[in-house]
Amino acid sequence: MRAIVYRETGDPSVLQLVERPTLEPGTGEVRVRIVVSGVNPTDWKSRRGAASGQALPFDEVVPGQDGAGIVEAVGDDVQHVSVGDRVWLALAAYQRSNSGSSQEQAVLPAERVFALPASASFDQGATMGVPAITAYRALTVAEDGPDELHPTALSDKVVLVAGGAGAVGHAAIQLARWAGATVITTVSGPTKAALAVAAGAHHVLTYTDADIVEQIRAIAPEGVDQIVEVAPAQNAELDLAVIRNRGSISVYANNGGDEVTLNVRRHFALNVRYQFVLLYTVGIDAIRAAGDTINIALADGALGIGEETGLPLHRFSLEQTADAHALVESGAVGKVLIDVTVA
Numbered sequence: 291m292r293a294i295v296y297r298e299t300g301d302p303s304v305l306q307l308v309e310r311p312t313l314e315p316g317t318g319e320v321r322v323r324i325v326v327s328g329v330n331p332t333d334w335k336s337r338r339g340a341a342s343g344q345a346l347p348f349d350e351v352v353p354g355q356d357g358a359g360i361v362e363a364v365g366d367d368v369q370h371v372s373v374g375d376r377v378w379l380a381l382a383a384y385q386r387s388n389s390g391s392s393q394e395q396a397v398l399p400a401e402r403v404f405a406l407p408a409s410a411s412f413d414q415g416a417t418m419g420v421p422a423i424t425a426y427r428a429l430t431v432a433e434d435g436p437d438e439l440h441p442t443a444l445s446d447k448v449v450l451v452a453g454g455a456g457a458v459g460h461a462a463i464q465l466a467r468w469a470g471a472t473v474i475t476t477v478s479g480p481t482k483a484a485l486a487v488a489a490g491a492h493h494v495l496t497y498t499d500a501d502i503v504e505q506i507r508a509i510a511p512e513g514v515d516q517i518v519e520v521a522p523a524q525n526a527e528l529d530l531a532v533i534r535n536r537g538s539i540s541v542y543a544n545n546g547g548d549e550v551t552l553n554v555r556r557h558f559a560l561n562v563r564y565q566f567v568l569l570y571t572v573g574i575d576a577i578r579a580a581g582d583t584i585n586i587a588l589a590d591g592a593l594g595i596g597e598e599t600g601l602p603l604h605r606f607s608l609e610q611t612a613d614a615h616a617l618v619e620s621g622a623v624g625k626v627l628i629d630v631t632v633a
Contacts, residue, residue: 291309291310291311291312291393291394291395292307292308292309292310292393292394292608293307293308293309293310293352293388293392293393293394294306294307294308294352294353294354294390294392294393294608294611295308295310295350295351295352296337296346296350296351296353297346297349297350297351298342298343298344298345298346299337299338299339299340299341299342299343299344299346300337300338300339300342300343301338301342301616302334302337302612302613302615302616302619303612304337305337305353305611305612305615307608307609307611310388310393312395313388313395313397314363314365314397315363315364315365315368315397316365316366316397317365317366317367318365318366318367318368318399318400318401319364319365319368319397319398319399319400320361320363320364320365320368320371320377320397320398320399320400320403321361321362321363321364321395321396321397322357322359322360322361322362322377322379322395322396322397322398322403323359323360323362323394323395323631324357324358324359324391324392324393324394324395324396324630324631325357325358325359325360325412325416325629325630325631325632325633326357326358326359326412326413326415326416326627326628326629326630327354327356327357327391327392327416327608327627327628327630328354328355328356328357328358328391328416328417328419328420328625328626328627328628329354329356329611329614329615329618329626329627329628330355330356330419330420330421330457330618331543331618331619332355332420333353333354333355333383333615333618334615334618334619336351336353336383337351337353337615338619347387348387349387350387351383351387351390352383352387352388352389352390352392352393352396353383353390353392353611353615354382354383354390354391354392354393354628355379355380355381355382355383355384355390355391355419355420356378356379356380356382356391356416356417356418356419356420357378357379357382357391357396357415357416357419357630358376358377358378358379358406358412358413358414358415358416359376359377359379359396359412359630359631360374360375360376360377360633361373361374361375361377361403362395364400365400368400370400370403370405371400371403371405375405375406376405376406376408376412376415377403377404377405377406377415378403378404378406378414378415378416378418378419379391379396379398379402379403379404379415379419380402380404380418380419380420380423380569380577380581381402381419381420381569381570381577382396382398382402382419384402384570386398391416391630392608392611392628392630393608393630394608394630394631401574401577401578402574402577404418404581404582404584404585405585406585406588407585407588407589409588409589409591410588410589410593412633413595413603413627414588414593414594414595416627417457417595417601417625417627418581418584418588418593420457420458420569421457421458421460421461421625422461422465422580422584422593423569423577423580423581423584424458424461424542424567424569425458425459425461425462425464425465425518426439426461426465426580426583426584427540427542427567427569427572427576427580428458428462428516428518428540428542428565428567429444429449429462429465429466429469429516429518429540430580431538431540431563431565431567432515432516432537432538432540432563432565433536433538433563434515434536434538435447435515435516435538436469438579438583439465439468439469439583439587440469440583440586441468441469441470441590442469442470443469443470444466444469444470444471444516445469445470445471446470447470447471447472447515447516448471448472448474448509448510448513448514448515448516449462449466449471449472449473449474449514449515449516449517449518450474450475450476450506450514450516450517450518450532451463451466451473451474451475451476451491451517451518452475452476452497452517452518452519452520452521452525453475453476453477453520453521453545454475454476454477454482454485454486454489454491454494455477455478455482455483455485455486455600455623456520456623457601457624457625458518458520458542458543459475459486459518459520460485460486460489460600460601461593462518463475463486463489463490463491463600464489464490464587464592464593464594464599465584465587465592465593466518467490467491467492467592468587468590468592468593471516472492472493472509472510473490473491473492473493474491474492474493474494474495474506474509474510474514475491475493475494475495476494476495476496476497476502477494477495477496477497478496478497478498479496481623482623483496484600485597485600485601485602485623486600487600488597488598488599488600489599489600489601490599490600493509497525497528502528503528503531503532506532507532510532510534512534513532513533513534513535513537514532514533514534514537515534515537515538516537516538516539516540517529517532517533517537517538517539517540518540518542519539519540519541519542519543520542520543520545521543521544521545521546521547522539522541522544522546522550523544523546523547523548523549523550524545524546524547525546526550526551526552530552530553530556530557530560530562533560533562534560535560535561536560536561536562536563537560537562537563538562538563538564538565539562539563539564539565540565540566540567541564541565541566541567542566542567542568595625597624601624601625602623602624602625603624603625603626603627604617604622604624604625604626604627605627605628605629606626606627606628606629607628607629608628608629608630610628611628614626614627614628
């Protein structure tokens with residue numbers, strides 16, 4: 291079977307298409323025929339590493355944390371999926387050399403495999419993993435918020451999503467809206483604003499406006515309950531100016547810088563909670579809980595994809611995986627998908 295591998299860190303040119311043997315799943319494992327693979331920023335960041343040419347923990351690595359496909363075989367002690375099931379994947383490549391979704395057949399731990407609702411497409415499944423689970427986690431860590439989402443879980447809350455045109459921002463808007471929140475998002479300009487509106491945000495604002503604080507406070511006079519933050523260094527002052535007492539700020543990325551300066555007294559006064567979100571170390575129980583609820587939202591039709599719902603799709607073949615990585619690395623808006631096999 292065909293697979294994409296890299297043997298050292300570097301730019302997209304280190305990705306190679308190779309032939310590899312088809313593996314059998316062991317105890318607690320599942321083999322999935324990958325139909326569609328999703329590419330995320332974490333994929334190119336792992337591939338690039340801190341510097342080009344670095345050694346890897348394995349002889350070679352198959353990239354791709356997210357994907358969707360059909361179960362071909364199951365090992366012992368696997369009960370929640372069966373041969374022939376349509377599924378989506380989360381963190382497929384984490385700490386494993388050959389489980390990534392950038393290959394025709396992937397063997398991975400069953401706990402990272404989720405049944406795909408009958409109404410959801412493989413494209414939808416391949417977009418869930420990192421973006422949707424990150425968004426779900428960011429929306430369920432507030433001190434005064436819900437531990438899990440459902441259609442009324444956030445009905446009395448105001449959620450601010452920074453960067454609503456990104457993949458995580460898009461999922462956060464959709465999940466927050468599905469859970470009943472009033473959703474505000476900030477974007478850089480009209481093109482991204484149109485995508486955020488299509489995703490379902492109630493209020494779409496331009497973060498460079500001089501009166502952005504006043505605009506947000508006009509919507510939420512008492513302050514926003516929850517902020518889903520992509521750029522904490524750039525937005526620290528704005529976040530502090532609009533967060534309510536006992537509000538929470540969920541940070542899932544470091545766009546704009548690694549260092550954040552916080553005014554201790556002002557944060558003390560508001561009892562503000564910062565929660566950092568990294569899926570790799572959040573624990574499988576949290577991943578599974580998020581995936582189960584995401585499936586409910588998928589079945590409810592709340593997690594649409596495509597330009598009409600605010601997430602343009604960019605498609606590549608498996609042979610074009612390097613181009614797919616390069617597009618994500620360039621900061622393209624939307625979701626990059628790789629067509630691996632025919633459904």
